[in-house]
Amino acid sequence: MASETTGAADGASALSGGPSITTIEQRGIEHVPRGSRWGTPGSLFWMWAGAVWNVEFLIYGCLAVLVFGLSFAQAVVVILIGNVSYVLTGLASLQGPQAGTTTFAISRAPFGPNGNRMPSFFNWVTQVGFEIEGIALIVFAAIALTVRAGFQVGAPAKVIFIVAAVAIQAILPLLGHTAVVKVLKWLAIPFVILFVIMAIITSSKVRLHALPHGAGWGSMMVFLALVIAAGGLGWSENGNDYSRYLPAAASKRNIVLAVSLGAAVPSALLEILGAAVATGVPGATTITGLTQGFAGWFIVPYLIVAIVQLFAINTLDLYSSGVTLQSLVPSLRRLQCVGIDTLICGAFAAYAVFSSRFFTLLTDFVLFIIVWLGPWCAIYLADSWLRRGRYDHEALLDERTGRYYRAGGVHWPAVIAQLGGMVAAALWLNAYPPYVSPLSSRIGGSDFSVFLGLIVGGVLYWVLARNEVRAEGQATPA
Numbered sequence: 001m002a003s004e005t006t007g008a009a010d011g012a013s014a015l016s017g018g019p020s021i022t023t024i025e026q027r028g029i030e031h032v033p034r035g036s037r038w039g040t041p042g043s044l045f046w047m048w049a050g051a052v053w054n055v056e057f058l059i060y061g062c063l064a065v066l067v068f069g070l071s072f073a074q075a076v077v078v079i080l081i082g083n084v085s086y087v088l089t090g091l092a093s094l095q096g097p098q099a100g101t102t103t104f105a106i107s108r109a110p111f112g113p114n115g116n117r118m119p120s121f122f123n124w125v126t127q128v129g130f131e132i133e134g135i136a137l138i139v140f141a142a143i144a145l146t147v148r149a150g151f152q153v154g155a156p157a158k159v160i161f162i163v164a165a166v167a168i169q170a171i172l173p174l175l176g177h178t179a180v181v182k183v184l185k186w187l188a189i190p191f192v193i194l195f196v197i198m199a200i201i202t203s204s205k206v207r208l209h210a211l212p213h214g215a216g217w218g219s220m221m222v223f224l225a226l227v228i229a230a231g232g233l234g235w236s237e238n239g240n241d242y243s244r245y246l247p248a249a250a251s252k253r254n255i256v257l258a259v260s261l262g263a264a265v266p267s268a269l270l271e272i273l274g275a276a277v278a279t280g281v282p283g284a285t286t287i288t289g290l291t292q293g294f295a296g297w298f299i300v301p302y303l304i305v306a307i308v309q310l311f312a313i314n315t316l317d318l319y320s321s322g323v324t325l326q327s328l329v330p331s332l333r334r335l336q337c338v339g340i341d342t343l344i345c346g347a348f349a350a351y352a353v354f355s356s357r358f359f360t361l362l363t364d365f366v367l368f369i370i371v372w373l374g375p376w377c378a379i380y381l382a383d384s385w386l387r388r389g390r391y392d393h394e395a396l397l398d399e400r401t402g403r404y405y406r407a408g409g410v411h412w413p414a415v416i417a418q419l420g421g422m423v424a425a426a427l428w429l430n431a432y433p434p435y436v437s438p439l440s441s442r443i444g445g446s447d448f449s450v451f452l453g454l455i456v457g458g459v460l461y462w463v464l465a466r467n468e469v470r471a472e473g474q475a476t477p478a
Helices: 008-015 041-052 055-066 072-091 095-099 117-148 155-169 171-175 177-205 217-230 239-243 252-278 289-293 296-328 334-354 358-368 370-386 412-427 438-442 449-474
Strands: none
Touching (some): 041 239, 041 252, 055 072, 055 117, 055 217, 055 252, 072 217, 072 252, 095 239, 117 296, 117 334, 117 370, 117 412, 155 296, 155 334, 171 177, 171 296, 177 239, 177 252, 217 358, 217 449, 239 296, 289 296, 296 334, 358 370, 370 412, 370 449
């Protein structure tokens, strides 16, 4: 396989719709030159659609009814509101075409290269956490297939499945950006077809009025936090890892619409279908539990496609965790980062597979990431708006000097805003049973952590840094 090059070859790639999917991307967080900007907003639409047409989101919808106790009508309202959060992912995809680098290289602008290590570490842990979730679900689906074929699955078989899953998962991220974007685009259509078949097959099981009274507003707010964390807010830190290959002149409006709709439409439809299925299938909190609502002939195709879907969504997490790790340890090459993440993911996935508390751990993990994600996202977007999207790409990659180095590589307004937003989010977080915040325990078990984190983090940064960052943006060539 050839390595990705620059110059004339990049220009040819841009004109032909990008490099071949068998071309190994050598670039990590380095600046993407103009000749390599082959992407379009449309390519982002299909990439996000291919990733989010995924059984994970079906499970999230089932949790609304079977774990949080919402009625179907309540679940639909919360799901529709929560998926508006994908606008955050769209807005957090606008900086890549301007800066030409990854999200957590751009995040050095508000935080400084050393101050940025804190959110970069949080994001790396978050991405690896989602990878572990995906691998565990893949192994559970593989076990179900094996049992259906008439074989018993013991510990050795589970270990083999884990090793095989982490090895297969690494293929697309190793190939790089082009393979990720193009393969996910191709997978979108068969995933849509599976969704339609699934909706038809499960329609006879649905009992939409099984829970006419539903849950209280506190439970609705906790589920809303889950939808936002697993949806638009939870993907906001990935956006520019893929949009950086778009030309700087690409339409901002089209980027936001492509990313937001490409992810929100499948997410909302799958979660609503999951909530509907859960009204008639009590065991639908797991990938294998969902099969209770299927005709026998559909179970094997469903499990096979579910495995492919999970590999697809894990591809985004693994690619982004690799480039995030590179922003933490710049001496690492991108391919080394993918290898490190793969090994760590495999080790923790083994624990998840052999643990009886997997789905409890999953819910807790998704809720706890809100604490850092909300403030970071608000700071990141506020900084981009204040500087009018102007970035010095050379300074972003400079670890020791440059425009963003400031006081010892730390921009204290962003660090203070991040910590303040995290404290505010933690004060109104309901991640029962391991943690229930003081405000949540006193106000109906509710959860406003995502909103407090966004508001406090964003407002603090605007108050502390607005004049400095505006001047910095004005001094940066467009």
